Amino acid sequence: MAADLSQGQRTYERLRDLIVSWALPPGEHLSEVRMSRELGVSRTPLREALHRLDREGLVRITAGRGAVVSEIAVQDVVHLFQMREAVEPYAARLCARRPRREVFAELATAFAGQRAELGAAGPDDDYRHHSELTLALDEAVADAARNPYVVEALRGVRGHLQRLRLLARRRPERMLQTVGEHVAICTAIADGDETAAAAATATHIANSLQNILSVLAEDTGVGASIDLHALTTSHG
Numbered sequence: 160m161a162a163d164l165s166q167g168q169r170t171y172e173r174l175r176d177l178i179v180s181w182a183l184p185p186g187e188h189l190s191e192v193r194m195s196r197e198l199g200v201s202r203t204p205l206r207e208a209l210h211r212l213d214r215e216g217l218v219r220i221t222a223g224r225g226a227v228v229s230e231i232a233v234q235d236v237v238h239l240f241q242m243r244e245a246v247e248p249y250a251a252r253l254c255a256r257r258p259r260r261e262v263f264a265e266l267a268t269a270f271a272g273q274r275a276e277l278g279a280a281g282p283d284d285d286y287r288h289h290s291e292l293t294l295a296l297d298e299a300v301a302d303a304a305r306n307p308y309v310v311e312a313l314r315g316v317r318g319h320l321q322r323l324r325l326l327a328r329r330r331p332e333r334m335l336q337t338v339g340e341h342v343a344i345c346t347a348i349a350d351g352d353e354t355a356a357a358a359a360t361a362t363h364i365a366n367s368l369q370n371i372l373s374v375l376a377e378d379t380g381v382g383a384s385i386d387l388h389a390l391t392t393s394h395g
Contacts, residue, residue, distance in 0.1 A: 166200060166204045167203075167204040167207045167208060169204075170198060170200050170204040170205055170207070170208040171207070171208035171211050171212065173198060174189075174194075174198070174208050174209070174212060174218075175212060175217065175318060178212070178217050178218070178228055178318075178322065179217070179318055179321040179322045179325075180325070181322065181325055183228050184228065185228050185229060185230045185231050186227060186228060186230055187227065187228040188224070188225065188226075188227050189209065189218065189225065189226040189227065189228065190225070191205060191206070191225065191226075209226045213226070215315070215318055216229055216235075216319065217229055217318050217319070217322075231322070231323070231375065233372065233375055236323065236368070236371060236372065236375065237368070237372075239316055239319050239320070239323075240364060240367070240368040242312070242315075242316055243316060243320075243364050244361065244364050244365075246309060246312045246313060246316075247300075247313070247360050247364060248356075248357035248358075248360045248361045248364075249309065249357065250300050250301075250304045250306075250309050250313060250360075251300065251344060251347070251348060251353070251356035251357050251359070251360040252353040252354075252356060252357050253303070253304040253305065253306060253309065254299075254300055254303040254304055254348045254356065255347065255348045255350075255351050255352060255353035255356040256351070256353060257303050257305070260303070260348055260349045260351065261349075262299050262303075263299060263303075263345045263346075263348040263349040264345070264346075264349035266292065266295060266296055266299060266341075266345045267341075267342050267345035267346045267349055269292055270292055270296075270338050270341045270342045270345060271338075271342050273288065273289055273292070273338050274335065274338055274339075276288065277289065277331065277334050277335050277338060286328050286334060289334065289337075289338070290324070292341070293324070293341070296341060296344075296345065297313070297317065300313070301313055301314070303348075323371050326370075326371050326374045326375070327367065327370055327371065327374070329374060330370065330374070333370045336366065337363070337366075337367070340359065340362060340363040340366065341363070343355075343359040343362075343363075344356060344359045344360050344363060347359050
């Protein structure tokens with residue numbers, strides 16, 4: 160039984176990584192025969208992984224078609240960022256209240272050191288170091304918040320967010336701006352300034368949303384700009 164559970168977990172993690180890295184792009188049909196062969200697993204752990212990803216919204220399972228990597232719809236992106244706006248600034252406040260905040264000072268220094276690195280990055284740079292630091296910040300916030308409900312909410316958006324972050328990399332100027340925003344967040348938390356930490360986090364979320372919506376607009380031909388206010392208020 161333990162081996163089956165381990166195989167199911169590995170299959171889930173492998174599929175999830177393929178989806179959030181765009182190796183399996185939105186709209187890709189996940190044929191059980193093909194995926195079983197490519198992943199080297201039987202259909203039982205594969206189906207378990209697909210249903211788990213379906214619950215997370217990274218996969219859509221429908222009668223007749225089977226499993227498909229979920230598309231990235233503009234309104235879904237807005238809803239995701241509304242969730243971030245509700246949770247992440249408060250999580251930053253909780254982190255700033257903790258007595259031990261050295262990890263955030265270290266992260267602020269690491270992000271600050273990225274300015275020169277990103278400034279020299281070419282168009283084909285994969286921003287691996289930046290991605291690693293961003294994931295480290297995600298984990299540091301989840302660990303320091305020490306609130307299981309907040310952490311669960313953050314975990315719920317993490318997979319979608321990782322997938323969307325790859326869109327931001329198409330704009331090097333946005334990557335440099337993101338570095339500055341991360342420095343501000345980490346510095347405020349390290350200083351124990353919960354108001355500044357929440358404000359810096361809210362600013363980062365708003366800027367990230369606008370950038371991603373602009374990229375999606377370019378991809379879909381909707382236009383160079385999107386009425387962000389209309390999108391964020393159209394469904395109450």
